[in-house]
Amino acid sequence: MGFLAPWFLAGLAAVSLPLWLHLLKQHRSDPIKFSSLKLFERRPQSSVKHRRLKYLMLLALRLAVLALLALAFANPFIRRSPTAIASGTKLVIVAVDRSFSMRSGDALERAKAGARGIINGLGASDKGQVVALSGRTELLTQAIREKPELLGAIASMEAGDGRGSLGELSRTLRSLAEAAKQPVEVHFFSDLQKSSLPPGFNDLKLGPMTNLVTHEIAPSKRENWAVESVQAPRTMGDPKATKILATITGYDTASAKKPVSLWLNGRQQAAKLATLGPNGRVNVEFLGLEAPYGWSRGEVRIEGGDALAADDVYRFAIERADSRRILFVREARQARSGFYFKSALGAAGNANFAVDEVTPDQTGGIDPSKFAFVVLNDPAFLPESFVDALKRRVTAGGRLLITAGPGIAGQERVPVLEAKVEQSKYASRSGERFLTVIKPDATHPAIAKADRLEGVKFYQAVRIEAGNLRMLARLNEGTPLLAERTMGEGRVLFFSSTFDNIANDFPLNPSFVPFVEQTALYLSNADERPSSAMVDSFLELRTPGEAAKASRQVSIEVLDPAGKRALTLEESVKAPTLTLSSEGFWEVGRQSGRELVAVNADRRESDLSLLPKETVEIWKKMGTETAAQSSGGPEEQKPWSFWWWLALLLLIVTVAESLFAHQYLKTERPGA
Secondary structure, three states: OEEOOHHHHHHHHHHHHHHHHHHOOOOOOOOOOOOOOOOOOOOOOOOOHHHOOOOHHHHHHHHHHHHHHHHHHHOEEEEEOHHHHOOOOOEEEEEEEOOHHHHOOOHHHHHHHHHHHHHHOOOOOOEEEEEEEOOOEEEOOOOEOOHHHHHHHHHOOOOOOOOOOHHHHHHHHHHHHHHHOOOEEEEEEEOOEHHHOOOOHHHHOEOOOEEEEEEEOOOOOOOEEEEEEEEOOOEEOOHHHOEEEEEEEEEOOOOEEEEEEEEEOOEEEEEEEEEEOOOOEEEEEEEOOOOOOEEEEEEEEEOOOOOOHHHHEEEEEEEEOOOEEEEEEEOOOOHHHHHHHHHHHHHOOOOOEEEEEEOHHHOOOOOHHHOOEEEEEOOOOOOHHHHHHHHHHHHOOOEEEEEOOHHHHOOOEOOOOOOEEEEEEEOOOOOOOOEOEEOOOOOOHHHHOOHHHOOOOEOEEEEEOOOOOEEEEEEOOOOEEEEEEEEOOEEEEEEOOOOOOOOEOHHHOOOHHHHHHHHHHHHOOOOOOOOEEEOOOEEEOOOHHHHHOHHHOOOOEEEOOOOOEOOOHHHHHHOOEEEOOOOEEEEEEEOOEEEEEEEEOOHHHHOOOEOOHHHHHHHHOOEOOOOOOOOOOOOOOEEEEOHHHHHHHHHHHHHHHHHHHHHHHOOOOOOO
8 A cells, every 4th residue: 555645744733733632622611609718728629520521423523534635635545456456357469461471371360260269269258359461450350248149250261452550450459458448368370571561660559458479470581573564555556566574583582583474365475474582672674565455464473483373473463555645736837846755755655645746727627526635836826616615625625735835926916715815935145134933833644754844945925814724833933834723524735835945955855755644644644553452452433523423423333353343333423533453454434435454463462471489578568557567577557546535435424423512412411
């Protein structure tokens, strides 16, 4: 026993106050009148009766009030173990790792066998709970005592494709321990991969009264080779010019030669031999495919066998389609602009675009809706019918790029955009004699990969009225260089200079090729996603704008790799995204057509290196209040205060004192 505030015990000295008050009561007697007191002798008066304490019960109650008040403020406590505080039972959590790496050999079956042993050994008063760890932590049961239900949950586990995270598991264990309010014993069956560690040790913190016991079911050394990644275009024009680049990696491996093959729609297209050094990495390139029109299922495979066969295959989806056509409108004297634009697309390796060059007088019978997007390269004159057709096309969802030079500078307004032309700006003859880009919006697709247009020298630019334009880049003297305007469902990009290497040196700058490539992809509304996705990533089913227009939502059908519907009827109409929860090929049916999505497991799961034992021991000690540790150490003692009990007793004694005082002191007793 102890006191949290022992200095308040000094208040016990106050108990002398009621004792002193009781002793102050003097004997009183009525005076008797005598005619003379000369016959009486003066002497001290003594009486034992007069010195006795009176009202002993009232005195005791008053002493008790002061003593209890001092003790209550001193806050006495006793030390009790967490187990003594709890009801005497415990919660046994069986956590089984079923992440992608547990596909190695019979690791998952051995983990499930160990988990069944823990459940069968549960005490009669203990509760059990089954948890599975894959891309996320799943609670397969509640905290229950029914062993058949717990064993059934363990039997239902299958190897997943997600990446295990010890940080995610620790967060779940903290929540369960805080809700349980009793000792928690966790048995974790896993291969304990080093790659499953969270960024910080604080994420491994366990809950109160949690005792973690780890069961390592993997050997100390496991050689594994994997197809780490595959770089392939999502769409292709000429199959023979299509390049596939695969990266093969060894984890804890010796030197080896591995056969690598390329497959498309179940047929082998090519094969090569990859030579890897110890723990090596090598790139294998395949050129050319025999692919039909539409979507194809591609795979890169390695042979030879290793600890984890599931990562010896990497999937990618590729679509063969006709080249997207671009209408490039230019004056006859502006052939250089068209040459630089087409050369940039060719240098980018994007052979899925075809550029049709026409002069303004040839646009009379052209339908802009037949093209992916249109480029107006500084036209001095455009037929009225073509301008009206462009406006209708853009309003309906089309895209347009306008470049400005002397042709537009001589007009009152920019065609289609209808922005007022203010002036043509020239670089000053003093100073550096050229303009540069400042404050580019690096989040826009046209600029994101173009090195922020650094180092480009501009000698001439056309300044237009900003109005309701979104400024994406400015020149250092304030002229908008790149601006965008939304018109209806479509967009118009305005570039205030030219592509002819006269008004600027942009076509000779390294940022020109990525600028043209990304602008073409953006304006053609082409999908820039890679040819494959990762397990547990999100697939965007609808853009934020489409999700906001509930009245225009249409049904989207999604089939998982097993061919089952992945969305309910309500989700197919409203869901903005979908979680890709397993490896394989997912099919997405939209109004615009069918789409194929290849999904692969996170290749961090391919590194089967084990956690250091020191790290595991630190993790076990991350609980704020642990029950009996696995090392058999003593339980931590916790102060338990009984201040409230003293306060309650003080209240009772105070009421009793008031009653006795009222009874004894309301009147003076006769003969007292």
